[in-house]
Amino acid sequence: MTIYFYTDRELPYGCFSNFSKHGFVMDKLWWYTTEHYFQAQKFVGTPYLEQIRSIRTPNDAAKLGRKRTFPLRSDWDEVKDEIMYRAVLCKFQIHLDIRDILLGTGDEPLVENAPNDYYWGCGKDGSGRNQLGLTLMRVREILKG
Numbered sequence: 001m002t003i004y005f006y007t008d009r010e011l012p013y014g015c016f017s018n019f020s021k022h023g024f025v026m027d028k029l030w031w032y033t034t035e036h037y038f039q040a041q042k043f044v045g046t047p048y049l050e051q052i053r054s055i056r057t058p059n060d061a062a063k064l065g066r067k068r069t070f071p072l073r074s075d076w077d078e079v080k081d082e083i084m085y086r087a088v089l090c091k092f093q094i095h096l097d098i099r100d101i102l103l104g105t106g107d108e109p110l111v112e113n114a115p116n117d118y119y120w121g122c123g124k125d126g127s128g129r130n131q132l133g134l135t136l137m138r139v140r141e142i143l144k145g
Contacts (some may be wrong), residue, residue, distance in 0.1 A: 003105055008058075008119075013041050015098040016110065016136055018088075019058040022095045026087065033058040034087040039065025072087040077098045081131060084120075088132075089139045102140050110136045 005013035008020040015022060018035040035058035041047045041085040050071045051060050064070075073079075092099045110133040114121025119127035 002109045002111055004111050006113045012101055015101055016112070016132075017094075018132070019062075020098075021058075022091050022098060024087075024094050029053060031087075032056070032082070033061070034091050036061040036088040037102050038080075038084055041079075042076055043070055044073055045114045046071065081135070084132070084137050085138060088135050089142060092139055092143060101141060102136065103143055105140065109133070110140075 003013060004015040008014040008017040010017075014020055018038060019033060021033060023030060023032050024034075024037075025031070026037060031040075031053060036053055036055070039061045040052040042065055043049045043052065048064070052064050053063050055064060092102055111130050112121040112129070114132075114144040115124040117123065120129070120132040122128040122130045122133070
């Protein structure tokens with residue numbers, strides 16, 4: 001049975017959201033959420049990285065990261081999937097409680113039920129790529145080993 005998730009407030013799978021408050025250290029810096037890390041990586045080598053990293057909410061981090069007044073790194077489309085994978089893997093390696101939730105999904109398909117996102121989610125009509133769901137399933141396979 002497919003497991004759908006979207007917001008960080010949905011139990012028990014809200015922890016699959018990039019907005020869930022499960023911080024971690026990566027690149028020698030503390031990140032409040034995977035959303036903070038992901039959005040900041042668009043601006044490596046600029047002051048915008050720290051601005052996004054230090055903002056309090058994942059929603060605000062997402063808004064800043066989506067602003068196109070900031071200079072987006074030139075290789076973003078090539079690296080974004082791997083950046084998301086590294087952040088999600090780190091999050092689930094560190095937080096044992098949510099690791100157990102992820103592993104408890106067995107081999108079930110995981111789908112981010114994001115109606116407006118056809119890349120990371122399934123989109124309004126289910127035709128989206130569901131890249132976040134695919135990333136979580138990849139992480140799940142790593143954690144099983």
